Amino acid sequence: MPDHQQHILLVGAGLAGSLLSIYLARRGYAVDVYERRPDMRLAHMSAGRSINLALSKRGIHALDEVGLLDAIMDIAIPMRGRMIHGENSSLTFQPYGKDDSEVIYSVSRGDLNRKLMDLAESHTHVRIHFQQRCDGMDFAKRAVHFTDEETGASYMRSEDTVIATDGAGSPVRQSMEATPRFNFSQEFLEHGYKELSIPPGRDGGFQLEKHALHIWPRHSFMLIALPNPDGSFTCTLFLQQEGDPGFSSLDTPAGVRAFFEREFPDALALMPTLEDDFFSNPTGALGTIRCFPWHVGDAAALLGDACHAVVPFYGQGMNCAFEDCTVLNECLDEFGTDWHRVFAAYQERRKINADAIADLALENFIEMRDRVADPHFLLMKKVGLVLEEKFPEYFIPKYSMVTFHRTPYAVARRRGQIQQEILEELTRGIEKIEDVHFALAEQRISTRLRPYTEEAGSLR
Template identity: 55%
Template sequence: MKSVKNITIAGAGLVGSLMSIYLAKRGYKVTIFEGRKDIRAAGKAEGRSINLALSNRGWLPLKEVGLESTVEKMVIPMRGRMMHDEEGFLTFQPYGREGQAINSISRGGLNEVLMNAAEKEGVEIKFECKCVGINFDESILHYENAGTRYSQKSDLIIGADGAFSVIRRLMQRTDRFNYSQHYIEHGYKELSIPPSANGGFEIEKNALHIWPRGNFMLIALPNQDGSFTCTLFFPFEGSPSFESLKNDDQIRNFFQKTFPDAYNLMPSLLKDFHNNPTSSLITIKSYPWVKNRTLLIGDASHAIVPFYGQGMNSGFEDCRVLNDLLNDYEDDWSKVLPKFQEQRKPDADAISDLALKNFIEMRDLVGDEDFLLRKKIEAKIYEQFPQKWVPLYSMVTFKEDIRYSEAMKTGEKQKAIMDKVMAQTDIHKNWEKLDLKKLVDQLQS
């Protein structure tokens, strides 16, 4: 592949902006075409969730591009899950070991930091420029601004235009491109718990709150202003469902009965419920991610359901892996592009499946005694044998040196061992007498 100097990126979202920083630092001339208005001028980000959970796989690339100290000031560490039962009783389950946490951060705030840093590195971001077409043979991107169509030729095009990527849609019409999409039966709606009268947090600040209710759940992540953004993950149809809550009385009664402690903290429930959209949740898989000199990254190539809090984190990891390969192959893109997709595809597939499973864990299992004991036993093994048994959640969330695909495989082995442990009679009484070394040896064998 002839030398690459000019790179065009579609989408100045979280992943496109971060990728542009890496590339500008390597000396490439990068231009991003973003379909939406500049959120820094508009004062408000559109679409998706208001806040996100940032964990180690996302931190590492932010550190590499020099944004650690800026982002550190923006996060609220969440050290574990705080489960709320129907009576309002609380149970806390730590995410990892002492000092480990996932971090709540504003999506818009993080996107602004990334765009500012990109521009500082010399990246040009052209807003309200929507990509509408592509010539894969000649690396020409067609875009529209204010009703007029323009073209941009470059040496390489990167599609970072999100789950409903236009670049991917155009790739779908090329030969031997595989694609699948699946909407789950649940949608989501964002609601809010405002700060207390003195500007503090109404519920524990350093936790991700979950109201698990079997087939559905409410969650809440803290914001810097003392508020919480709550998300109701709920079936579209059936009883209860978004469809079954038709009027104010039904909404109020349902919340009062199902989430009584949260209900008391949600003065704008009815307004939020009516005004905020009911959004859908989708898993998208595609392959290959490379067509000639065009590459897909982030949600454009692999959109996952949000239940592991790993969509952005995995997209940031895409950027880091691509940058590492550019180091390894001295910017020879003819080697880097095929290597990148071969290496990343199994990892993207793994986190996609794990994310679907984590919904069942969050909405149902976290309220189950057996499940909580299983987690407690695994935490004890981890404490005693930190090099030999790292629980699946910790591998995914805190061990950025373990690939998602590897974590998933090890997690399956751990599950088989733990299934047998949990099947023992009187395990709730006798768990402290378990021979943990024997369990670790089984995993190693």
């Protein structure tokens, strides 16, 4: 704990900012958090934005560290695998992990954020200031500019240490973009997304398997559905913006209905408000943001989507941001109040991994919308889980390294590529798991992969 209480200013009380304020408060810092939106615990959330999230190992670890895990588990729904809805309305279940301990959890973004804010404010020295819009930062003066959205008044706050958790459109990062030699990229997919809904059944029950993430893979596009505690499912349609089919050509209620009748008849039967939802909810964009550096000396640092927004196809956006908090907290353990070293070490450990999960998430879009429907892909998935059982020190499937372990994302991506080659070799020309020549596998694995435990620490 610092000698005299140091103040820290956070920009943004979303998931990452709220969690970080708790980590910092537990270390003895006084934290002021400035948030653009009104307090979501008082105001009603707007439609089309209540996206649910897939909580997995890294997020669980962070929530456990701050003591919030049990409360979140009470409102989370385990999803044991993918339920694939084929073009003929067939159903195929693909487990995510090796057993029922390896599951991911559907949680509501709003519920999770509210509980994080409550816990943050239970600390005497954390204050969240709502409806305060950040307009950028002057790094030399360590001054953050704000506008009070209720009164319209502009003002500035100076603080020795500022951490921006202000999301993909981060005003603090935009101020960094104007500094010399700041590297930045924003790349958008040709696909957008639209949130839709399946209500609870008449008896209040779930109309699809509750403990699964549902996917309707259709090659160039897909529909997914995640369960909510009230028996409903939140659905998301991922589709190209232009072309046919595409959001731009789905411009009438009849056209939307005909598209769903053709592509997703089993889902359509459960979606009484499809046309209304489709035209009242916005079409969202899907982009990847990368930048470097992530900090300006000891004055300011970026965390979460502000420095590494990713597409949602690995379910890791929140989990990665939470892991940022865990790692920043470790750096505070190591370097105390030397914020320059803290920020530099945090950047060193996280940048390479944020780049890796951005790439993994882009790659997984192809897998989700196309390859999950391929029997050979399913066979490779099964073989991967068998290899994990037989050679646990060498082989953990890529999805498992990312989702059920805290293997650094960069290590998971590199080992995942090698493992993919091995899986392709072992299953070439083979249709059943019984035909796989597992005796060959050991030699291939041990010559091309270092033992997992030996490598795990090599990249933070």
